């Protein structure tokens with residue numbers, strides 16, 4: 001494949017850049033940019049609000065649709081139970097089971113209609129009425145649950161009810177996200193739905209030139225989607241402000257905390273009036289996230305979709321191959337030969353380190369595989385380019401570090417291969433969640449070596465929860481460590497035998 005190789009070589013020269021936050025490679029937890037900001041937000045002063053002086057604003061726009069009002073409580077209860085939705089908190093409105101019940105403006109409904117979706121996802125069904133009623137909320141839902149629209153569509157309604165932006169005003173809706181990839185995806189959705197309503201949005205993230213982002217901000221945007229570091233930078237430099245911000249979204253809050261963004265988030269939130277509406281989204285609910293909710297939200301309602309314990313999407317077939325490090329390449333080759341003979345074959349291969357990602361990419365391309373690599377040391381421009389090549393199928397194999405493990409939403413990824421097992425079962429769940437997006441199915445293959453032994457019990461718990469067959473060698477490993485691996489679901493289900501077979 002000379003075309004690929006030439007391009008790749010040219011791009012290789014750009015690899016030497018300093019690691020950035022959001023990289024997630026090297027097996028580390030990413031982390032905020034070290035040194036770049038010194039003490040981030042040092043120059044930002046905590047605001048002291050005099051509520052009597054602040055202009056009043058509206059945040060409750062919810063009018064229950066008659067179809068929702070008429071729906072018998074039993075039907076509502078059955079719906080919530082069947083969708084595994086639980087609600088905690090007072091005065092939570094009833095869910096809306098159909099799109100028309102949300103009373104979104106026509107231009108929003110037109111975009112929804114074009115998607116051909118059957119109904120709101122559970123997080124939308126319960127999240128929309130809550131968000132529209134102006135309440136603070138926490139949404140705990142898996143990746144791919146439809147949460148972006150769960151907060152963006154009510155944001156559009158919120159903005160439409162506020163006075164127009166004036167010269168020098170900052171955004172009305174601020175979405176904080178952990179990575180550039182997620183921020184860009186959210187902005188794509190914001191742009192798609194905002195276009196018809198003439199709402200402007202900007203995506204503010206590090207690793208890209210500041211000029212265009214500043215120009216957009218200065219032109220006036222209703223919606224700003226930002227990673228914390230770059231936003232702090234702009235706030236300190238006075239390039240934007242949060243005086244008009246009344247709708248705050250923290251997306252993937254757990255991930256932001258994992259990456260060490262807590263100080264930045266706190267600095268940013270200090271700049272926003274306390275009577276704002278705050279919506280926090282997270283895949284998990286550990287005590288650090290709960291603390292954030294306690295500090296930032298008022299009398300909030302919490303929606304959980306699925307088990308509170310982070311669990312894998314049940315539409316994914318999970319296959320674990322217990323092997324040695326030296327066997328991985330051979331196994332990968334056999335696996336890819338099989339996968340590439342399938343009609344739908346888009347595949348992400350996860351490695352632990354950036355170096356391994358580069359090595360594997362180089363070797364595979366040398367052998368003619370249509371593979372491209374992505375990790376946190378690559379320039380933003382290159383990451384965008386690689387993602388597009390992958391998205392549009394020009395390179396159906398993406399080799400990635402954990403930079404791509406969360407948030408990445410490429411609809412037709414059919415396979416995920418964990419060439420290296422990740423740091424935690426949580427990361428495992430996020431990685432394999434790149435396949436089986438929006439009700440589709442997918443397959444995840446995982447190479448699990450004796451070096452990963454201490455993670456065996458956690459992985460078994462994830463597999464059990466998702467009713468997956470469990471490789472006996474994995475059980476043995478957990479038992480050898482004195483884990484809880486034994487017993488339970490030991491045998492392979494018949495329909496899975498063949499596929500498991502190739503990995504034995």
Ligand code: AMP
Pocket residue numbers: 117118119120121124142143144145146147148149409411437438
């Ligand atoms: P998210 O969790 O926001 O990343 O969304 C995951 C995927 O679900 C995206 O590809 C959306 O386009 C898709 N999606 C959003 N809402 C719905 C819906 N009501 N029905 C089916 N798919 C949806």
